[in-house]
Each structure stands twice: as structure tokens, then as C-alpha cells.
Amino acid sequence: MQQTPIRTTAPEVLTPASLSQDIAITIVVPVMNEQQNVRLLYEKLSAQLNLMDKSYEVVFVDDGSTDNTFAELQKLYEENSGHVRVIRFRRNFGKTPALVAGFSRARGQVVFTMDGDLQDDPEEISRFLEKLDEGYDLVTGWKFPRLDPISKTFPSHIFNSLVSSATGVHLHDINNGFKAYRREIIEDTNLKLYGEFHRFVPVMAHWRGYRVAEIKVRHHPRRFGVSKFGARRFARGLIDLLNVLFLTSFLRTPLRLFGPLGFWTLLLGILVDIFVVGRSIVTHVPIHNQPLLFVGILLMIFGVQFILTGLQSEMIRHYAFQPGEEYSIRQELE
Template structure:
């Protein structure tokens, strides 16, 4: 299997070159212009019924938009059903279908990280394996990349999932959109298209796959979204329960902290701490004035304690910010800046 894989890889590189040449010298006949090389990365867990249908649909679309210059990489994340056997079948029928199988389940982010590392296409597409994402959307996504965007995120405008997923999901998207400063309706859509540089730059781990558009945006890539068709799940079961939303929000804190504030802890702690201390100060000032005017006796005003607590917590947070700044100053590692291009 591994040998086959490597043969396929060199075959694929040749295709990639061919794809490039075509890309430059086409369009004369007014036919649909074939795009550069495309790698479709599909993380999956226990989707044996959907995979054969997905394979056929992808083959049809990809042969149309990127003839001779596509491949599909499935990442089987420790499936316990017959998924891997189906992937072997797909590969036997068409060597452009390849697969990687994890020894156990590592999660969707891990699968995407490996897929991104292995993908060789100029354009990298990710999609779910459960047939909820429609391969027919690929041409539109790629057209958007060709307009000059670096990441095109699918937007399931009409979503076919139960309410207990769609409602928390709306909330999740609203908060993420606000916190991350990038306006998207659907961060966690499985269907996305990337320019190669994006998947080389963005680091996905933990459960960070939900924040890839935000991470890419902060790296300076041009991110946009495109409404896509979504379908109800026909086979198998959903693997993500409601618990994912709590984890998702904790991850948002991590993402914000490690990307935006890691160099400036004072901006976070100082801001929050300063605000707390101010609230405490104003509260106690108000009480002090009342007391001075003889309107109240502080011993029966619990609000006084609240004010004092806020001041203490605020000062503590500012101090933590200062300590954070000291640590950052003393451990300045070599920075990783993302360079777009250079001359010569």
C-alpha cells in the first residue's frame, strides 16, 4: 500500500506540472478553463455507506474542472466500520483516490493537519465525508479562489440539521465573528477551499479546525465566504454532540490568547483589570458620597463589599498583566512572520 502511495505521488507531481502548463496556455477554444491542481482532503470517521457515493460524485466533478490534475486524500481517523476497505476499493478503481489511516481516533483537527501537510495541489479543498456537503459546489469555490481570495469558506445558508445543532451553532458563529473581527456566517462549515499557502501556514491542532478562517485572517490572508448547498445526513450518525460547543468556546479563548495576546498580555489583563477596578471605584465612591451626606450607614450596604472586591480583583489582574509582560520580554523567541512574496 505504501509503495503504491508513493508511486501515486510521483504520478501526481507530474500531473501537477501538466496542470500548470495547461493553466497558462488555455482558453483559446472558449471551453471551460481547467484549473490548476486540486487536492481534496476529506477527514472521516465511520462513513462506510457514504464513501462510495461521495467517490463517484467527486470523480465526476473533478474530471470536469481539473482533468488529469486532481487527487483526493481521505484521512480515516480510526474508523471502526468498513470505511477503510471502501477507501481501498476506491483507490483500486482510480489511483487518484488515496488515503491515510490513523491507528486510533485523533479528532478532526489532527486529520486536517495531516491532510494539509500531505496535500500537493495548488488548491486544497476540504469537505465532510457524510454527503452533507455537495461536490457540485467545487467549481464555484475554485472560481472564488481564482478571483484572488486565499480562503473561501462555505456557508450553509439553509442547513439541514436538527435544531439542537443549528441554534447553538448560530450563537457560536455570532460570538466567533465578533471576537475574531472577521464577518462570517458559518465558521465551522466542512466545505472550504484554500490556496496552498494557507494550509502551509495555518497550524491546526486540538479542536482548532473551527477557527481556521479566523487564524488565516489574522495571518493576513484574504478570506471570504460563499453560500453552499447542504443536505440532510442520509447514512450513519453525527459524531459531534452538543458538548462540542463548550469545548468550542474554550478553544476560542485559547485561540484569542495564543494569537492575539500572547505578545501583549497587558492588553488583555490590563484592560479587564482596569475595567474591574474602575467599576469598583465608582461603586464605592457612590457609597462614600451617600455616607458623607448621612444618607446611609455602610455596615448595611453589601454593595460596599462588591466595590472593594472589584478593586482588588482589578489590581490583581493588572499585576498579572505586568508579570506576563515581563515573561514575554525575557523570552522573546524568534518571531514567525508570514511572508507573502519577495523580489527578486
């Protein structure tokens, strides 16, 4: 891969894996119950990567599969040791932890993530690399046309529009598992991935100043096995969106969110009660006979609570602060 001539800043933390970077590409494949797919996928992947003449490793993360996925992976490992690595979780922990486990072991200069169900096409790998060479740090795939049932594509469309308008990161297919990362991103200890945050990596990476791009990729319908992403995970995605919005905009300055909110609520409460008092002077209706009085009181209490929440959040922020987390360096000339 063509690199910029200027030295890139060394990762802040050197993991043992990053010390032996002699592999061009790592492909991390999270799998859950994909017994019929993993071998075919590996065969396609290795054929493609051999064709491209790149050194590579494929890290499968078996996330508590209850079928024969692990047995299949074990066979693949025995037949292709050196190229295949397998991590097996004790139980199902979710896609994000699986990707994080894969990242922590990846040795490649470029790290791909890819679904294990043969819906992503390994032939697209070279197009991802070309895009990275244009100077991007993260390239994410846009399944086009997407060959999934409407019950998946419709919610996904809504989700993508929501994320796009809420975050300002305009991607068409944020949930796509097929992505390529420059090593720096996966070594960035400030990109904290937990819960179901894997889908928001482009948003968080963009927010830290990484250059994010999208390319259209070919997509295949699922042939074997079943989809695991249904309505429940969609709902979790929405909650996570709110969370990510908060984390990327106000985490570092919580009082800026809660302060104005509290101030305006408090002010509104005060104005409402001033109005109540004024009205009682004019109409001689005692204030305690005016239900609006209590609305005003409630608003004032909420306002004070918001401000206190903001101050408490600032306190947590103060103690949790770590030097270096508020910036992200692209290059250093020294």
C-alpha cells in the first residue's frame, strides 16, 4: 500500500501485535452460527488475496455459536495455520466485542471487517485499498444494490437517514460490516468500542478527525443460515444513536448541555409563577387556586435539577479526564 512519505505518528499504545507488523492485510470476521459459510468464505478470501499478492491473515471470531461453526473453523485453522486465526468466545457477547477482540490481535497494516455470511464480496478488497490510498483512513462499504428482504432494508434506510442527519456524517449504509481501517484507527485507544457501537465507528472516527469515505460494493443474498439482526437490535441501534450523539457532542462539556437546559427551564418556571402572582393581584383568585402555580414550581425544580446534573457530570468528567484524549494527531514533523 502506498503510504504518505511523512512519518505518521506512532500509536500511543503499542500492543504486542503492533510490534510485529509484517502483514499487509488482516480480515476480521465475526461469526455466529455460520457453519456452512466459513469455509466457502475463507476459500474466496484466500483466492482473492493470493491473486493480489498481499500477505494476509484472517481472524475469525466465533461468538458463542451453537452449531458446528467452531469445528469448521478449527479444521480451517489446521489446514491453513499461518493464515487463519480463530478466537472463540465462551458465550455470545455481541458483534462489537467480537470486532474489538479481533482488532486487538490484528497484525495487518490495513484491517478489514467483513461479515461471515458470504453476503460481502472479497473481490471488492482491492477497491477498498485504492480508496485508502487516496488518503482516507476508514473506508466503508455501501451495499448497492442491497439484496436483502424489505423487512431489513426499510428499517435500515430509516436508520441511515437518522444517523446521517443527526451526526452530519453522510453515509448511506452505516450498518455495513464490510469496512477497511488503517491500523492507526484500531490502535486509537480513545475510540472506545462497547455495547453495539461497531456501527458508529465511522461517526466516532470522523469526530476524531479521521478521513472517512464510502464506496459502493457488490452484495449477495444470504444463501446459508439466517440473519441475526431483527427488530430488537434495530431498537438498540436507536438508543445507541442517542448515546453516540451525546458522547460525541457533550461528553467533554456536559454543563454546556445541562446548563442552558436548566437555565431556560428555571427561567420559564419563574416567569410562569410571576404570571400567576400577577393574575391573582388582578383577578383576586388566590395563587393556590391556580393549577399553573404548580407547573411553575415543577419547572423551577426541574431547572435546578438539570443544572445540578450538569455540575455533577462535570465532576465525573474532571476525574475521568486523561491527558491526550482531546486531540488526535495526524502527523508530526520533527
